[in-house]
Amino acid sequence: MSLLHTSWKTVPRMFDSRKREPIRLGLMPPLTGIVALYGPEIVWSARIACEEINERGGVLGRPLELFIEDDGSLPQSAVTAAKRLVVEHRCAALIGNLLSNSRIAVANHVAEAYQIPYLNFSFYEGSISSRYFFHFAALPNQQIDRMIPWMGKHHGVKMFFAGNNYEWPRGSIDAAKRILRKIDGDVVGEEYLPIGATSAEIEALLDKVARSGADCFVPYFAGADQIALLNRFAEVGLKERMAVVMGHYDEVMVSHLSPKVREGCYSSNTYFMSVDTPENKLFLERLSRYPGIDALWPLGRGAVSNFGEGTYLCVKAFAKAAETGGNIEADTLIRSLESVRLTTPQGEVAMDAHTHHACVNTYLACCRADGTFRIVDSFGQIPPQIPERYRDFGKLHESPLSPQVAARLVEEVAAAKNKIGNAQHILSFVDTAVLATDAGGVILESNRGARTLFGYSSEEMLGMPIHFLLPPHFRKRHQTYIQQFLESPESERRMSERGEVTGYRKDGSFFPLEASIAKFHDGQQTILVVTMRDITERKRAEEELLRRATHDSLTGLPNRALIRERLSNALHRSKRQGSANLALLFIDLDGFKLINDTHGHDTGDALLKEVAHRLMEQVRPGDTVARLASDEFVILCDHIEHPEMISSLAQRLNEVLRLPMVCGDTPLIVTASIGVALGQGSTHTAEELLTSADTAMFAVKQKGRDNWQFFNEEMQSLAVQRLAIHQGLRLAVEHGELHALFQPIVEARTGKVKGAELLLRWRPPEGEVSPAVFIPVAEMSGAILPIGTWVFRKGCYAQAAWQRLWGKEAPYVSVNVSARQLNDESVVGTFQSILKESGADPRRILLEITESALMTDVESNLRVLNQLAQLGLRVAVDDFGTGYSSLAQLTRLPVNVLKIDRAFVTGISRDKRNLTVVCAVIGLGKALDLKLVAEGVETEEQLQHLKDNACDFIQGYYFFRPMEETAFLELCRNEFDAIAE
Numbered sequence: 001m002s003l004l005h006t007s008w009k010t011v012p013r014m015f016d017s018r019k020r021e022p023i024r025l026g027l028m029p030p031l032t033g034i035v036a037l038y039g040p041e042i043v044w045s046a047r048i049a050c051e052e053i054n055e056r057g058g059v060l061g062r063p064l065e066l067f068i069e070d071d072g073s074l075p076q077s078a079v080t081a082a083k084r085l086v087v088e089h090r091c092a093a094l095i096g097n098l099l100s101n102s103r104i105a106v107a108n109h110v111a112e113a114y115q116i117p118y119l120n121f122s123f124y125e126g127s128i129s130s131r132y133f134f135h136f137a138a139l140p141n142q143q144i145d146r147m148i149p150w151m152g153k154h155h156g157v158k159m160f161f162a163g164n165n166y167e168w169p170r171g172s173i174d175a176a177k178r179i180l181r182k183i184d185g186d187v188v189g190e191e192y193l194p195i196g197a198t199s200a201e202i203e204a205l206l207d208k209v210a211r212s213g214a215d216c217f218v219p220y221f222a223g224a225d226q227i228a229l230l231n232r233f234a235e236v237g238l239k240e241r242m243a244v245v246m247g248h249y250d251e252v253m254v255s256h257l258s259p260k261v262r263e264g265c266y267s268s269n270t271y272f273m274s275v276d277t278p279e280n281k282l283f284l285e286r287l288s289r290y291p292g293i294d295a296l297w298p299l300g301r302g303a304v305s306n307f308g309e310g311t312y313l314c315v316k317a318f319a320k321a322a323e324t325g326g327n328i329e330a331d332t333l334i335r336s337l338e339s340v341r342l343t344t345p346q347g348e349v350a351m352d353a354h355t356h357h358a359c360v361n362t363y364l365a366c367c368r369a370d371g372t373f374r375i376v377d378s379f380g381q382i383p384p385q386i387p388e389r390y391r392d393f394g395k396l397h398e399s400p401l402s403p404q405v406a407a408r409l410v411e412e413v414a415a416a417k418n419k420i421g422n423a424q425h426i427l428s429f430v431d432t433a434v435l436a437t438d439a440g441g442v443i444l445e446s447n448r449g450a451r452t453l454f455g456y457s458s459e460e461m462l463g464m465p466i467h468f469l470l471p472p473h474f475r476k477r478h479q480t481y482i483q484q485f486l487e488s489p490e491s492e493r494r495m496s497e498r499g500e501v502t503g504y505r506k507d508g509s510f511f512p513l514e515a516s517i518a519k520f521h522d523g524q525q526t527i528l529v530v531t532m533r534d535i536t537e538r539k540r541a542e543e544e545l546l547r548r549a550t551h552d553s554l555t556g557l558p559n560r561a562l563i564r565e566r567l568s569n570a571l572h573r574s575k576r577q578g579s580a581n582l583a584l585l586f587i588d589l590d591g592f593k594l595i596n597d598t599h600g601h602d603t604g605d606a607l608l609k610e611v612a613h614r615l616m617e618q619v620r621p622g623d624t625v626a627r628l629a630s631d632e633f634v635i636l637c638d639h640i641e642h643p644e645m646i647s648s649l650a651q652r653l654n655e656v657l658r659l660p661m662v663c664g665d666t667p668l669i670v671t672a673s674i675g676v677a678l679g680q681g682s683t684h685t686a687e688e689l690l691t692s693a694d695t696a697m698f699a700v701k702q703k704g705r706d707n708w709q710f711f712n713e714e715m716q717s718l719a720v721q722r723l724a725i726h727q728g729l730r731l732a733v734e735h736g737e738l739h740a741l742f743q744p745i746v747e748a749r750t751g752k753v754k755g756a757e758l759l760l761r762w763r764p765p766e767g768e769v770s771p772a773v774f775i776p777v778a779e780m781s782g783a784i785l786p787i788g789t790w791v792f793r794k795g796c797y798a799q800a801a802w803q804r805l806w807g808k809e810a811p812y813v814s815v816n817v818s819a820r821q822l823n824d825e826s827v828v829g830t831f832q833s834i835l836k837e838s839g840a841d842p843r844r845i846l847l848e849i850t851e852s853a854l855m856t857d858v859e860s861n862l863r864v865l866n867q868l869a870q871l872g873l874r875v876a877v878d879d880f881g882t883g884y885s886s887l888a889q890l891t892r893l894p895v896n897v898l899k900i901d902r903a904f905v906t907g908i909s910r911d912k913r914n915l916t917v918v919c920a921v922i923g924l925g926k927a928l929d930l931k932l933v934a935e936g937v938e939t940e941e942q943l944q945h946l947k948d949n950a951c952d953f954i955q956g957y958y959f960f961r962p963m964e965e966t967a968f969l970e971l972c973r974n975e976f977d978a979i980a981e
Helices: 036-053 075-087 098-116 140-157 167-182 199-210 221-237 276-286 306-327 331-338 388-393 405-419 423-427 446-455 472-487 537-548 560-577 592-599 603-616 644-660 686-702 713-732 771-781 783-811 827-838 857-869 902-906 912-927 941-948 965-980
Strands: 007-009 023-027 064-068 093-095 118-119 133-135 158-164 186-193 218-219 243-245 266-269 341-346 348-352 359-368 373-382 433-438 443-446 501-504 510-520 528-532 582-591 624-629 632-640 661-662 666-668 671-679 709-712 738-747 754-763 812-816 845-850 875-878 896-902 933-937 953-955
Touching: 023 036, 023 075, 023 098, 023 306, 036 221, 064 306, 064 666, 075 093, 093 098, 093 306, 093 941, 098 118, 098 167, 098 912, 118 306, 133 359, 140 218, 140 243, 140 266, 140 359, 140 373, 158 167, 158 199, 167 186, 167 388, 186 560, 199 221, 218 713, 221 243, 221 632, 243 537, 306 331, 348 373, 388 472, 388 592, 388 632, 405 933, 433 446, 433 661, 446 528, 472 510, 472 528, 501 528, 537 560, 537 875, 537 912, 537 965, 560 582, 560 624, 560 632, 560 686, 582 644, 582 686, 592 603, 592 666, 603 624, 603 632, 603 644, 603 661, 603 666, 632 644, 632 666, 644 671, 671 686, 686 709, 713 771, 713 783, 738 783, 738 965, 754 771, 754 783, 754 953, 754 965, 771 783, 783 812, 783 827, 783 845, 783 965, 827 857, 857 875, 875 902, 896 912, 902 912, 902 941, 912 933, 912 941
Parallel strands: 023 064, 023 093, 093 118, 118 133, 158 186, 158 218, 218 243, 243 266, 671 709, 754 812, 812 845, 845 875, 875 896, 896 933, 933 953
Antiparallel strands: 007 064, 266 359, 341 348, 348 359, 359 373, 433 443, 433 528, 501 510, 510 528, 582 632, 582 671, 624 632, 661 666, 738 754, 738 953
16 A cells, blocks of 8 residues: 555454544654655554554544645645644544654644644654643653763763754754763864755765764754765764764664664664564564565564654554543543553653653664664663753643634734735835734734745735744743833834844744844834844854864864863863873974975965874874964874873874875975873863973974974973073063064055054064064963063053144054953053053053953953953954854953954955955954954055955055054154145
C-alpha cells in the first residue's frame, strides 16, 4: 500500500463498520521534503499500533482509523495537511510533526484554533506552551543535559555547535551551551545555515570547525542537510580530529551513510533498535513481518528510530486516553492524556500533567560500522523541565479564545480595516515593510513589503497576532513590551531608539531586523503602525568584524586575543578540577623575513597558510592552533599526562615543517624554533605560560634554530635581559629620557588640522628603543603606570598651551591609556590633579584605549571610565576591529570616538571585504553617535573611500608624519594665518 494513501485502517471481523463509525486519528509524517527519509518508519509504526489496538477491540468498541497527510517537511505544507485532517477528515486528534518549525505552526494555527489534541512524536527544544499540545519525546533536560557532560568527560569540553536556522537547532544549542558552561566548557564556535544548505555553505562551516580547536562537534541539522554535512565532515578528515555527537542520529539516518562515515558517531535518543526491553523485541518482531519489509536493519530496509517509536507511543496514548475518559471529546481526551502511562519499546513512559511533556527514558549510543548502535549509557526515566529559554511564557496551557470572542474579534478587525480605508493601496507603494495592528497586537493591514519579508499572503496575515512574527521564546516578552508602550505617554519609538529584533518567517527561519512603532487613536480604538527593515547584510558585516576580532584574517586561526582567552579558561578548569598539566608551544618560523623580502608578500602569505595547515594536521582533537602575529604561532594542549606526549609533538612539528612547501611555482623550505612551557592553573597564569614558551623559543633561536626546547630555569638569563629594560624604563621619567611626538589628525572633509595624537618615544643614552619593544615590557612590569602619568601630563600641558594661543579653535590632543592604568586605583585622582595643575580643558583631551584592552575587564573599566568621563575627559576606542569586542558592551561604555584600525584602511583598495568592514564600523559609529577616525591613511584612494562613506577624521602619512611639538605649532600657526587672510 502506498505511503501517500490518505487513509488506512485495519478492521477485524468483530467490528460491523456499518453500525459502528470508526474513530479517526490524523497522522502527519514527512513523506516529502528534507526529512522524508523518516516518513516510511513513522507510517509503519503508526499502522502497527493501529493494528494492535483494533485486534484488541479498538477504541470504545469502535475501530481506529488512521488518516495520513504528508506534512511536506515545511510549516506551510504542514498547516495545510493538519487542516485537512481536522476539517475534511474530522479526526479526533492529530499526531506530528518531525520538524520544530512545522510543529510550532500546527500548534498555533490548527491545534489552538480548532481546539483539538495534538500529540508529538519528535524530540524538540521546548518552545510550545498549549493546553492542546502533548509531547511524548525528549526535551533538552532529558537528552542534551545528559549528553553534553558525558561527551565532555570522555572527549573534552571544547565544543563547536552548528545547525539549521530555525527554532529547534537554536533552542537545542541554547540548552547545550547552558549545560556546557556548568561544566566549565568552552563554546569554540556557533554557526547557523539555512534549510537546504548549499555545498559551499557546508564547506565554509567545516573550514571554521577545522580551525576551532574543538574536542566535539555538535551538529543540529535536519535530515538531508545532516547527511550531507556528515559525509563532507568525514571526507575532509575531521572525524579523526574530533568527536561528533547528535540528538537525532539513528538507524534510519545511518542507513544513508557509508560505514566509514557512520562509525564512531554518538547520539542521545529516547530509543534505539538495540534497546533491550521485551516490548521492543515484540515491536521489532512485528515490524519484520510487515508487508514490504524484507528484513530488519542492518540486514534489510526495516528500520525504526525514536521518531517511529514516538509515533507508536502517540497512537497508543490516544487510544488509552479515550478508553480512560469514555469518549473522544477534546476536554475528556486532554484530562486523560495528562495522566496517561504506557509501557513502550523504550521503557515506561508517564505524562507530566503540568508541562504536558512526558517522563521518558534516554540512551546514549555509539554507531558501529555495520549501522547498529552500541548503548554506552542508559540514563533511565527522566522527568521533563521547560528550558530556561522558554520559562517566561507565564501560565502554561492557557485556553484559546472562545468561538464567541473569536467571532467578535473578526468583526472588529473588519471594522478597523474599513476605518483605515485605502491604507493597503497606499502602503503597497512603500518599500519598507509596514504593518497595522489593533491594541491587542492583531494584524489589521500589511503591505507587500511586510508580506514578502515574512513569507505570508495577505489573507494569512490578516487577523494574525503580530507576536507570531517573532521566535517563540520572545513572544511573551514582546506582548509585555507592546502593553508598556500602549500605557506610556510616548507616541512613537523609532528604529534608532530600539534594539535589534529577531524576525520569524512563515518557514520558521530567523533573521535580524530593525523596527519602529507608533500609535494612533481614531476616537474609538488605538491603532499601532510598525515599520521594519531587514538588516541581514549589515549583521553579516558586523559578524565578519567580530570574527576578525578573534581570528587571524589570513589563516582563519584563532588570534592572540582568542588564544589568551582559551588559555585562561583552560587554566581555570585545571585549577578547579585538579587536572593534568597544560602545554603551550610557541612556534616562530626561521628566516621568514628573508622569504618575504625575496619572493614577495603573496608568497609569504601562501607559505603561512600552508604552515597553519600542517600544524593543524599534527595536533590532537581539542588542541588549539593560533597565529599570534606575522610568523608566530602557538599551540595549546589540554590534559597532558606525560611530557613525552609534547616532546613527540614538537619533534613531529619540526620534521613536517622542514618538508618543502610549494607556493605557486616556488618550492620553499622553512624551519621553526619551538619553545614549550608546561603549567597548571594552580601554579601559572596565562601570561606566565606565554612568556615562558616565548623564552624557550628564543633560547632555541640562540642555539641555531630548527629545534625545540622546554622552558627551564637556565632560561632565566633571557628574563634578566628583559629586566634590564624594565629597570631602564622605571628610571626613564626621572632621567628625562621620554620624548613626545605629535601626529596631526585632520578633518576628512576639509583637510584642516583638528587635533594630534601624542606618540611616546624612549631615548636612553644607548640609543632610541622602539615602542614595539619597550611598551609590552612596560605593560608586563608595571612601569607603564609612571610612564602613562608622564604621557597624560605632557598631553595636558600641551593642550593648555595650545588653548592659550588659539582659544576655542585650539586642536585637541589624544593620549594613549593602557589597561594597567585603568586597573590602577589612583588613576582618576592622578588625572584630576594633572588637569587642575595644567589648566587643560578636559573636553579637549581624548583618552585612546585599545579595543582588546577595553574588553579585558568590562565591568572594572566601565566604572573607571565613567569616573574619568565625569571629569570631562573623552574616550576613544583605538584599533577598533582588531580586539575581542562585544557590541553590546560597547554601548555601555562612555565612548566618544572609534579609531578604525590601519589594517582595515590599508586593505580598502585591494579587498572589498575590508571596505565592507570599514563601512560597517562607520555605520555602527554613526548609529551610536560616535565620531570616526581612520588611522594609517597613505593614499588618495584610501582617503576618497573614507570621505565617500562619511568618516569624520583622518590620521596618516598621506597628510602628516609624527613631528616635534614645535613643528606642529608652526603647522597650526600657518593654518590659522591662512584662515585670517
